[in-house]
Amino acid sequence: MNAMQRLQAWVDAARRVRDAYRTIAGINGRNRNLVKPLNPRSQYPLVDDKLACKHALSAAGVPVPATLAVLGRMADLSRLPEVLSCHPVAAIKPSRGLGGGGILLLFGERAPGQYWRQPESIARGAESARQWATIGEIRGHLQQILAGQFAMDRRDDVAFLEELLISMPEIDRLSPGHVSDVRILVHRGVPVLAMTRAPTRVSGGRANLHQGAIGYGIDLADGRAVAAIFRNRPIGRHPDTGLPLEAFVVPRWAELLDIARRCAAAIPLGYLGVDIVLDRRHGPLVLELNARPGLAIQVANMRGLFSLVRPELPSGVIAGGAA
């Protein structure tokens, strides 16, 4: 009898784990049940093209970082010295870049024709001394952007200079000197999950979780951080410093939720990731939108997406997935 009870306990536990798995959205589930049915392909250019996205958002009254200059043709590059002398502090971005590729941050003039920049080959996580680039090197980088080197479809692209953002102190302390952002997942116009993404030494200053940034799950009710993950695993200590992670509350949380809703209203996508930076001077600004937001946000919040939203399609011919 005892053995029977133990067996029953095991069966119950297995069933609970299975039910838990069913609430989690995998890549198949996200693509088939959220992205495909909710995000019409025709709207993709609006989020994949950062400049177009910024236009659409500001038209809807959503705050976005100021665009300092747009360089759309090779001929525009002759204006570069002039542009840089006006804006020696800026982020140079490809308009249709993918995963943060091709972004060059300029921190100011070092000497005439030389500019401080973020360390090169950040993928290797080298935290070397500050590096600088000559105007020629910056022009080379811009040429690569224009030739589509960083564009998601490798077609010719447009480069733009954007105001360099600085996190509010409450957020900046998560990853001093780097820009952490807040990702809010919006489903059919309603925010469903949120997390704060803080770059680490491993992520090389980037806020992408798969590159090694820390994700803090955020309670939608009050903006409180509830848990943290690093490389898909819950953590209690910072991977760089080994110090305990402190709880924090995202400032101006209600405003952020409102911005996320307004984004969803402005861009007709039913499943949307809104990336917001809390800038020291301008407050919350929408950095970019994502039509295929990642799945790690579930782990950061310890919640399966399908316990919060209904899948758009029934499970297919092959059983499995969220029912």
Place this chain on the structure above:
Amino acid sequence: MSNDPAGVGEAVRRRITLAVILVLLGLPTLLMAYKVTVLGYGLRLIVPEERYFVNVTMSFEGTGEGVDVRVALPIETPRQHVVGEWVDSPGFLFQVAQQRGNRFGKWSHPKLGGAASVVYTFSATARQERYVIADELTIPEAYPEDLLPDLEATELIQSTDPAVMAKLRELVPAGERRIGRTLRALFDFVKDGLKPLPFRGTTDALTALRLGEASCGGKSRLLAALTRAAGIPTRLVGGILLEPGSKRTSHLWVEAWVFAHWVPFDALNNHFSELPADYLVVYYGEEPLFTHTRDINFQYAFKMKKRLATPQDVLDALREHPLNAINVWQTFRQAHISLELLKIILMIPFGGLIVVLFRNFIGLRTFGTFLPALLAVSFRETGILWGTAVLLTVLAVGIAVVRSLRGLHLLHTPRLVVVLVATVCVLLGYAMLGVQLGQLEAAGSVLFPMVVLSLTVERFFIYVEESGWRETLLVLLQTMIAVLGCYAVMNLFVLQAVLLAFPELLMAVAAAAIAVGSYAGLRLSELFRFAPLAAAIAMEPGSAVGGATGLDTGNADREAAP
């Protein structure tokens, strides 16, 4: 939003999907039934025979004198059929001579100065052959006259030597006349009593017996000596083992005369009264496979390919029918496109399906969606080892090229052309290396999909830049797993054969893809990825938010601390 999930949509969509799948499965089933019942597709057609193309390259150097090279050519036997022969030997006189059941090809050159080579290619099919020796058969007292040479002692088969006779008496009890028992005892001794030895020279029977070790030649001569001593006519058989690839070795076994049949025995590879389908008989007797003028630095190598082919008579019989896969084959043949190419074309969707399974069920990440399937096709020519070497070299060289070009800030497409040139150079380099080493599989590397490879180099490079080497190599490893998976499936003989006879089965591939395409569940890799999450949810059903957090609430939120 146009796609409202509520209402009739769900059930209808599901039913339509199922209906499409059923139609895609039902149509080929009907067609197959039609072909089998009305057109009379039999097993012989469905399973094409394996045909080997054997390429014998002989190279040598002349010193201005006359040069003669003689090679035994494969013969026709009831179990094997030589389908075609080609000779490529410009400048040489070539003649074929028949000699006591054997065929010899002879190349002559009156005055050869410098290096030269002649190439002899043939294609052949062979069947397995097996004899059962009835226990009551005894060794006859007398034989027809033409068998007597196969009972005599020779220089290398010393069947009358006292040591051989003593061994025979030791192995076979006096008075034992049953032929099967005698052969078994002698065979087992030669098989187990002599250590196998990889030796290319000639070993005679007595030496093999004394040394207690021998290669195929020594073993065969000793077995022949013992059986001849026992009064059973026995002859040596020279041949080659058919297996795709390159090699420089031939093989030797024996045939014993049992009740009016020549029955094969290979003591080295333990084939008793049977011959597998991959054995090709070339000649009988003690003469060597190659004989040639002295001191010409003679070298030879075999290169073999296995190909599928349908017997011509079957093709002819079926050609008249309309709605016939054979017609497709015929069209290809008229355009000088081989059955092999047709096979590859038919197998590529299968490769695609395998990739889909790897990606959407298992969750492997690969460079390029269908790259694994395309690489698997290329690997058919090169084999797995050479194919992997070629792929890794292309990636390494490509990365080096891209790296070194970085300073020039080239535009994307022109840079791709430079990578393409490097890729082609690597492929040609491997082809030349392969020819030099006699590893002709490596020469197949020229059939790699070059443009796709160049794009892969590009993607590989960006991946290294963005995610680091560790991640990139991980994805490369997963790509290789997918390649091997595709390779294994696409090289399944049965699958190829069935698909050639019933190309309509591709519809079933589409059906499978539709079924997989509507799978929205987790991938195998995601079960691991989300294991901590699933465990956390399972432990605290309902409220996960605000649950166990790893964060130090400190002064910020003291009342929440435990």
